Amino acid sequence: MNRAPVTVVGAGVTGLTTALALHEAGYPVRIVDPAAPGSGTSAANGAQLSWAFVAPLAEPGVLPQLPGWLLGSDSPIRWVPRLDPALPGWGLQFLRACTPRRARATTAALLELAALGRPQLDDWRTRLELDFDWRANGKLLLYRDAEALAKAGRQVDFQRRLGVEQRLIERDALLEREPALEHLRDQLAGALWTPGEALGDCRRFCEAVADHLADQGVAFVKRGVARLETRHGRLVAWHDDRGERHVLDTGETLIVAAGLASRRLLAEVGIQIPLYPLKGYSLTLPLDAGDAAPEASVTDGAHKMVYARLGQGDQRRLRIAGIADLDGWQAQPRAPRIELLKRRACAFLPALAERITAAEPWTGLRPATPDGRPRLGPTGIDGLWVNAGQGALGWTLAPGSALALRTALDGDAIAIAAFRGTPA
Numbered sequence: 001m002n003r004a005p006v007t008v009v010g011a012g013v014t015g016l017t018t019a020l021a022l023h024e025a026g027y028p029v030r031i032v033d034p035a036a037p038g039s040g041t042s043a044a045n046g047a048q049l050s051w052a053f054v055a056p057l058a059e060p061g062v063l064p065q066l067p068g069w070l071l072g073s074d075s076p077i078r079w080v081p082r083l084d085p086a087l088p089g090w091g092l093q094f095l096r097a098c099t100p101r102r103a104r105a106t107t108a109a110l111l112e113l114a115a116l117g118r119p120q121l122d123d124w125r126t127r128l129e130l131d132f133d134w135r136a137n138g139k140l141l142l143y144r145d146a147e148a149l150a151k152a153g154r155q156v157d158f159q160r161r162l163g164v165e166q167r168l169i170e171r172d173a174l175l176e177r178e179p180a181l182e183h184l185r186d187q188l189a190g191a192l193w194t195p196g197e198a199l200g201d202c203r204r205f206c207e208a209v210a211d212h213l214a215d216q217g218v219a220f221v222k223r224g225v226a227r228l229e230t231r232h233g234r235l236v237a238w239h240d241d242r243g244e245r246h247v248l249d250t251g252e253t254l255i256v257a258a259g260l261a262s263r264r265l266l267a268e269v270g271i272q273i274p275l276y277p278l279k280g281y282s283l284t285l286p287l288d289a290g291d292a293a294p295e296a297s298v299t300d301g302a303h304k305m306v307y308a309r310l311g312q313g314d315q316r317r318l319r320i321a322g323i324a325d326l327d328g329w330q331a332q333p334r335a336p337r338i339e340l341l342k343r344r345a346c347a348f349l350p351a352l353a354e355r356i357t358a359a360e361p362w363t364g365l366r367p368a369t370p371d372g373r374p375r376l377g378p379t380g381i382d383g384l385w386v387n388a389g390q391g392a393l394g395w396t397l398a399p400g401s402a403l404a405l406r407t408a409l410d411g412d413a414i415a416i417a418a419f420r421g422t423p424a
Contacts, residue, residue, distance in 0.1 A: 004251035010258035017402035038206025046321035047308035054110035056372025058097035076304035093370035117400025132205035139197035234382035282321035
């Protein structure tokens with residue numbers, strides 16, 4: 001069966017998985033991005049493949065925390081007030097999404113999307129022999145007080161009905177599993193243990209996928225997309241950052257999977273998707289064989305920080321990630337936020353304090369939607385599709401998003417009912 005060609009704009013994890021899924025379905029694919037694969041927001045995220053941890057940021061429990069987010073310099077999530085015409089509308093939609101009904105519906109939909117992508121990632125990893133420090137080591141979500149632990153139990157009950165395997169463990173069982181956390185005994189109440197979780201280096205995954213696609217003859221066009229050109233309701237061309245015009249072939253589809261840049265490109269042709277930058281920070285430091293660092297992926301729930309052990313041998317390293325700032329469109333790190341990240345990491349793993357302090361910080365702008373749901377599918381302009389808005393869950397949701405989009409492009413209904421239709 002002859003397939004019409006597809007151009008994918010974006011060589012991060014979302015664009016590359018989209019290209020891979022379409023290539024394997026027989027579509028002629030090319031990828032357009034001026035930067036190296038995986039070198040943007042995919043470069044140094046928290047490394048966790050959190051198949052079971054996809055609850056949106058917009059949920060009822062955040063409403064009492066909003067004053068702290070706006071005013072507290074030590075808040076793990078900070079909303080920086082600024083004169084930005086995009087922020088009020090996004091913020092209003094965020095507040096409207098903070099209802100029990102909408103939060104639970106979004107959680108269920110994201111779990112479904114993650115479940116669609118999980119076996120696909122495993123298939124790609126094994127069949128294509130992709131090396132990206134993958135490890136199925138489970139995940140511990142730590143709780144520092146009994147009330148938070150009890151609240152987590154209610155979420156476990158809800159997610160169990162959706163097929164998620166999780167269980168609460170008390171402090172002694174937690175420390176037996178992770179003796180590297182013994183020094184925190186008096187600060188911990190227990191944890192939520194999810195045995196099926198995994199991790200991997202997202203940048204290495206992107207590089208491995210890009211190498212595979214290049215070996216398969218997929219073209220990489222090292223250009224930026226400056227603007228899109230439509231005529232009579234159809235996309236007819238795109239213009240690159242050197243002023244050249246690229247006319248689409250008959251029947252060709254262009255998929256915008258360019259993270260935050262997707263918002264501007266689509267807005268210029270009348271398609272509005274509510275994306276706003278969610279700035280994240282991370283540190284990566286080398287590990288020695290005997291270092292006291294957790295074996296499982298660990299999330300410190302109170303401080304919204306994750307700790308993930310990557311690599312083997314002399315490539316051992318620890319990824320520490322945290323902080324979410326609504327801080328405008330620039331990726332420049334803020335020194336006080338870096339200091340906060342390092343201070344809390346040092347308190348969490350004091351044996352590694354010297355290396356934590358010396359680690360170079362990384363920041364990335366994650367394309368967040370107000371309700372936490374990606375926008376994927378046709379836009380209403382013939383030949384123009386979108387796959388964007390995975391936010392802080394891009395590494396987890398990318399394979400499922402790619403499969404859902406491929407299903408729709410094949411002419412079937414998108415497998416994930418909650419993401420059907422246009423991204424308006």
